[in-house]
Amino acid sequence: MTTTTQTPAATSPSIIPEQRHVTWAVTLQVSWAGIKRRFFRSLITMSGVVLAIAFLTYMQVMNDIVKSLVLANDTVLNALLQKAGVDIYAADSSDRMMILLITLSLLACLVGIINSMLMSVTERIKEIGTMKCLGALDGFIIRSYFIESSLQGVAGTVLGCILGLIVALAAAASNYHGYVMKHFPWLSVAGSLVISLLIGTLLSVVAAILPAYLAAKKQPVDAMRVEE
Amino acid sequence: MSISEDIIVKASGVTKVYQLGAEAVHALRGIDLEVRRGEYLSILGPSGSGKSTFFNMVGGLDRPTEGNVEVDGYCLQELNQKQLAWVRCHKMGYIFQSFNLIQTMTALENVSLPRIFAGETPAQAREAAAEILTVVGLGHRLTHLPSQVSGGQQQRIAIARALVNRPSIILADEPTGNLDLKTGEEIIHLLGEMKEKFGITVITATHDMKMLSASDTVVWIKDGRADRIARKGEFEVSIGTIDGKTLA
Numbered sequence: 001m002t003t004t005t006q007t008p009a010a011t012s013p014s015i016i017p018e019q020r021h022v023t024w025a026v027t028l029q030v031s032w033a034g035i036k037r038r039f040f041r042s043l044i045t046m047s048g049v050v051l052a053i054a055f056l057t058y059m060q061v062m063n064d065i066v067k068s069l070v071l072a073n074d075t076v077l078n079a080l081l082q083k084a085g086v087d088i089y090a091a092d093s094s095d096r097m098m099i100l101l102i103t104l105s106l107l108a109c110l111v112g113i114i115n116s117m118l119m120s121v122t123e124r125i126k127e128i129g130t131m132k133c134l135g136a137l138d139g140f141i142i143r144s145y146f147i148e149s150s151l152q153g154v155a156g157t158v159l160g161c162i163l164g165l166i167v168a169l170a171a172a173a174s175n176y177h178g179y180v181m182k183h184f185p186w187l188s189v190a191g192s193l194v195i196s197l198l199i200g201t202l203l204s205v206v207a208a209i210l211p212a213y214l215a216a217k218k219q220p221v222d223a224m225r226v227e228e
Numbered sequence: 229m230s231i232s233e234d235i236i237v238k239a240s241g242v243t244k245v246y247q248l249g250a251e252a253v254h255a256l257r258g259i260d261l262e263v264r265r266g267e268y269l270s271i272l273g274p275s276g277s278g279k280s281t282f283f284n285m286v287g288g289l290d291r292p293t294e295g296n297v298e299v300d301g302y303c304l305q306e307l308n309q310k311q312l313a314w315v316r317c318h319k320m321g322y323i324f325q326s327f328n329l330i331q332t333m334t335a336l337e338n339v340s341l342p343r344i345f346a347g348e349t350p351a352q353a354r355e356a357a358a359e360i361l362t363v364v365g366l367g368h369r370l371t372h373l374p375s376q377v378s379g380g381q382q383q384r385i386a387i388a389r390a391l392v393n394r395p396s397i398i399l400a401d402e403p404t405g406n407l408d409l410k411t412g413e414e415i416i417h418l419l420g421e422m423k424e425k426f427g428i429t430v431i432t433a434t435h436d437m438k439m440l441s442a443s444d445t446v447v448w449i450k451d452g453r454a455d456r457i458a459r460k461g462e463f464e465v466s467i468g469t470i471d472g473k474t475l476a
């Protein structure tokens with residue numbers, strides 16, 4: 001713990017201690033104050049994630065429901081499906097278009113999180129510099145940014161899943177009425193939700209890496225230089 | 229030991245050159261300075277003379293272009309990042325003109341940070357923080373956010389934060405720059421009091437003549453050089469002027 005990497009100078013004490021890392025748990029406790037008090041601003045940061053994941057969830061769940069209704073092969077239902085513009089003989093034909101749309105919206109969401117976290121790094125240069133003056137290591141800054149943006153991302157993802165699910169259910173119910181519940185594809189909808197959750201979480205965690213790293217590279221002198 | 233026991237800061241031939249494109253800005257042109265343990269040293273000088281730059285060198289916040297700084301026996305140039313962080317955390321306390329409190333943290337949370345970085349649990353750290361906040365007269369403002377207290381109180385929180393790890397040195401760059409006359413005086417008084425109470429060395433940079441009466445030593449910096457050094461008794465303090473010279 002207290003090893004030196006170079007030969008100690010004649011003037012320096014022979015063993016110079018190194019600052020130790022703050023654990024993840026403590027880092028979370030310390031960052032929590034900021035996360036809590038920035039909650040409403042975080043909501044705006046999260047809105048991109050919420051919308052993208054809601055879209056992803058909506059598309060998947062809608063697709064699951066329609067597939068299940070097509071399989072039911074009910075005459076009245078088939079008429080409803082055709083009225084809603086579903087090609088009941090090839091329900092998968094729109095898959096490619098859907099994947100493209102989803103990919104684009106997820107990319108936009110990724111860029112959105114990176115962008116808003118980068119902005120928050122610029123805004124908080126002084127805070128980061130101050131923390132370093134007080135003895136924070138790069139690792140602490142990285143961890144706290146990582147925790148903050150991942151938590152935001154995960155919260156946004158959960159909200160997005162719920163929103164997407166609600167919208168899909170409402171849209172399906174208005175088109176197909178009671179048939180939706182009768183033929184509800186529980187399993188595939190659950191699978192779709194899990195996929196949305198995983199993608200959203202992965203995306204926000206990946207998006208958190210770059211801003212966290214850049215934040216940690218800010219120097220303590222920056223604490224002095226920046227004026228409010 | 230080339231550094232004697234009662235010299236806490238030793239700067240030798242410190243220069244700093246900022247390269248701005250093709251132009252080189254010589255912020256410091258070779259400063260030699262020894263600071264005695266336990267003294268209150270003020271650095272005076274006109275704007276742009278290099279006070280803050282020198283501060284950053286002594287505080288281990290920036291590296292000199294040439295020269296050496298030794299603080300409390302540690303030669304700052306030879307430390308790696310983690311050792312430097314350790315020295316900043318345990319040996320130095322920083323006070324800034326604009327307070328630099330973390331806006332989203334309460335007084336208590338702000339002051340516990342240095343303890344947490346030193347390895348204590350947040351609960352232990354908060355205990356020590358509450359104690360020192362009481363010492364600086366803010367025992368009744370523990371759970372306030374910086375935006376909920378006055379400027380002078382914010383600077384008191386910053387002083388508590390600088391003291392909480394019992395450092396050897398307090399570095400204060402224009403600590404009264406954002407405060408009115410009376411509050412500024414109170415802050416200077418508090419710094420002097422803390423210096424006595426904890427036996428800490430205080431180094432401040434200032435334009436503020438009020439600082440002088442509290443100082444044991446005054447160093448004038450002019451154009452990146454230590455122009456003049458005076459010990460207590462060698463300088464006359466009167467309002468607005470010093471030794472007949474008006475200060476910029």
Ligand SMILES: Nc1ncnc2c1ncn2[C@@H]1O[C@H](COP(=O)(O)OP(=O)(O)OP(=O)(O)O)[C@@H](O)[C@H]1O
Nearest residue numbers: 246248253255273274275276277278279280281282
């Ligand atoms: N990061 C930087 N890049 C380039 N030049 C710099 C930088 N920081 C300071 N300088 C220059 O170095 C010189 C000394 O600046 P410094 O901030 O140390 O002055 P100061 O004495 O603290 O002034 P003040 O009383 O206004 O705070 C100035 O000419 C300044 O323009």
Ligand SMILES: [Mg+2]
Nearest residue numbers: 279280281401
């Ligand atoms: Mg300055």
